[in-house]
Amino acid sequence: MVAKGAKRPYSVLRPVLSAFQPLLLSWTGNGEVKTLTRAEIAGIRPLTGTALMSAWYMNELLLRLLPREDAHPLLFDAYDMALQQLSNGTRAAGALRRFEWTLLRETGYGVDEDAPDFEDPVIEPALRRDLRERLAEILAGRPLSTRRVLMDLQRI
Template identity: 45%
Template sequence: MRVQLEPAFVLHRRPYRDSSLLLEVFSREHGRQGLVARGARRPKGRWRGLLEPLQRLRLSWSGRGELGTLTAAEPEARRAIAGDGLYAGYYAGELILRLTARADPHPELFDILDSLLAMLADGADPGPPLRLFERDLLAEIGYGVPLTHETDSGEPVRPDAAYVYHPAHGLRRGARAAPGEIPIAGDALHALAAGDLSDTGHARAARRLLAAGLAAQLGPQPLRTMQTLRALRRFRHSEES
């Protein structure tokens, strides 16, 4: 198989043999791919400084099986993402890495990631865009959180009513949550469905709801980006105290 100048993001990279890189990339039309970038770590390698995570590139590769060979790389959009936005971008990339299969195309998810990274580069507060990314990611892989209708009855969600959500059983109306259920107000569900998390209460409720939906798919292995962020926050707290 030969792919020519496909829009893609590098999600993860690590050294491979003496001078190469092993890449996990997310491409628009071919999904996640494992690629070997031969000679990419040489001081005068042709891809030196180009294969950076979260930068939009155009990549060409060839080969069959689990690993392809990178044959060309061109920059498409240079974005400077810093601070909490950078952690948010790495978090989004790790979710794609964990929750999508290789060679399974998700062009809409690629566009959603592209839009998220553009907002983070513009300095947007990472919280609301990340919640919408989580919402759309779960929907794209077939495990969307029900936001507009109750799961069993099919009744529309009322903004003035209380609801509970369970990742295995869905959404039902009720004010008392059983073990494993997440309580959430109807107006917060409406806000998340509409993509409007300007209200801080709605944003917090969306975070709890989506965290439960993601946890059911991720399993017990923690996300590395979240571990790093928690460690950094503990360090900052110790420095300030």
């Protein structure tokens, strides 16, 4: 999707189009590339620091694992809930594990067991390891850019 003229200083779209903010959109177009015709803010979610990197991580997973224009309503709800939790200051680990769990389940990559308590810090390391292994298998060894950036930032 393209937003013609959105970078211009006087554009009505410029102040509305921000990363990780819920929007109501209208667009036109018949081919693969659509043209944005209208955008309205549907809420504000301030994200900084770890919460912002976590949001970029979720986006990268979605872009890598889902085909374009493939609707997943339950996955969208999980993504939206994770963004809400991250913007409210909830522990990022619980929000991310819940999102990863739902992503694997909704895309058919086999999380058949019952959902664990994602907020339990005792089981979080094992759950994180398990989900990371499952995601690595699906990603076929292609490392995520957000993980690399986060590791680089932690070294600074």
